Amino acid sequence: MVDSTDNNEIVDAMTEPYDSVTGVVVRAVSTANDCDPLDLPPLADTVDGDVLEALFPVPDSDLTVSFEFAGRAVVIQSPATVYVQPASRSE
Template structure:
């Protein structure tokens, strides 16, 4: 299954924003890595290990099992990532 990605940038690649829905995947952390991969134009396997930046298991638990409205923001691989319990993953390049 793939996520529905939308990108906006107004013609300027430096301001690229990727919006995705992590619920298309088993875990929010998977959706994060794939959205960041798209934002920076790199294969997911060449990105830094997510767990070196944030505990992926904790992210999955807090976001997927919160029972309320939760949003987590962090920097990763040259981007700013926002993940919400509602399913949204928003990735902006951190230039």
């Protein structure tokens, strides 16, 4: 499920226990960018997907990870909660 909020954040909660963190990130960013997930650059060019999966093995993880991907700031607070916002640009 992908929900948009008023401040352009997107929260994507995993709906099935077998959903991967990387899949959740790609779905959330493609929704934010209004594009097909296959139109995004490979996530592996930005972050190691195996590392993301290893960092979030259970839904109640206390870890937070953030990075930029496809013009978006991505914050993962647990495998079930991914926030996506426009990436901030330093001028």
